[in-house]
Amino acid sequence: MAVAPGTAERARHWDEVYQRLDETRVSWFEPEPAFSVALLDELGVGPGLSVVDIGAGAARLVDALLARGFGDLTALDVSDEGMAQARRRLGRNAGRVRWVAADVRSWHPGRRFDVWHDRAVFHFLTEPADRDRYLAVLAGALSAGGRVVIGTFAGDGPPRCSGLPVARYSPAALVSVLGDEFEVVRTCRQEHRTPAGVVQPFTWLAARRRR
Ligand SMILES: C[S@@+](CC[C@H](N)C(=O)[O-])C[C@H]1O[C@@H](n2cnc3c(N)ncnc32)[C@H](O)[C@@H]1O
Numbered sequence: 417m418a419v420a421p422g423t424a425e426r427a428r429h430w431d432e433v434y435q436r437l438d439e440t441r442v443s444w445f446e447p448e449p450a451f452s453v454a455l456l457d458e459l460g461v462g463p464g465l466s467v468v469d470i471g472a473g474a475a476r477l478v479d480a481l482l483a484r485g486f487g488d489l490t491a492l493d494v495s496d497e498g499m500a501q502a503r504r505r506l507g508r509n510a511g512r513v514r515w516v517a518a519d520v521r522s523w524h525p526g527r528r529f530d531v532w533h534d535r536a537v538f539h540f541l542t543e544p545a546d547r548d549r550y551l552a553v554l555a556g557a558l559s560a561g562g563r564v565v566i567g568t569f570a571g572d573g574p575p576r577c578s579g580l581p582v583a584r585y586s587p588a589a590l591v592s593v594l595g596d597e598f599e600v601v602r603t604c605r606q607e608h609r610t611p612a613g614v615v616q617p618f619t620w621l622a623a624r625r626r627r
Pocket residue numbers: 426430444445470471472473474475476492493494495498518519520521534535536537540577
């Protein structure tokens with residue numbers, strides 16, 4: 417797969433966002449990744465499994481999983497700036513996570529993962545070709561029987577985030593994106609409250625690959 421169009425622009429955009437704002441001031445900040453952890457629990461994801469967090473930024477999922485004893489964690493983001501904030505926060509524990517600066521649309525993982533987690537990244541792919549690229553990378557990166565947790569803005573969520581347009585998903589729409597290869601275990605709605613106090617509804621999906 418060649419470099420996806422627009423990777424450099426996207427990296428610059430997100431680098432600038434994270435240089436300007438501390439992790440606790442971005443609209444998507446959450447002190448505890450409660451929905452992510454609950455859905456991973458529901459999928460039976462334990463510390464023996466490998467997890468990749470797509471578009472991890474400065475998110476605290478890695479902290480939560482390290483605290484639970486996970487030993488094979490990968491964080492990927494098109495911008496290294498958000499992940500740099502996470503590394504500073506984690507201190508010496510940062511060395512227990514593999515940090516990958518890459519565009520998910522053109523990523524070559526070179527291995528498979530048991531779990532694919534994505535909070536608020538897939539919805540930035542507003543072009544069908546980009547969604548196809550993402551799904552092709554997901555298909556190649558996930559092991560047989562692997563688990564997926566994806567959170568996007570809900571149908572009544574905001575039309576833009578961080579100055580960029582987003583695609584919004586009902587539970588049914590998100591299920592149909594993944595297709596028949598996945599058995600859906602749970603869909604749910606989260607009313608995320610931004611640091612400024614604004615409610616942003618999310619749609620979450622937890623699924624297991626059939627084969
Ligand atoms: C709204 S933030 C969410 C960050 C994190 N998942 C969280 O929940 O805090 C979106 C993240 O996706 C990253 N991102 C956007 N497009 C990407 C792409 N094509 N490939 C990889 N990461 C991307 C951004 O750099 C940013 O860190």
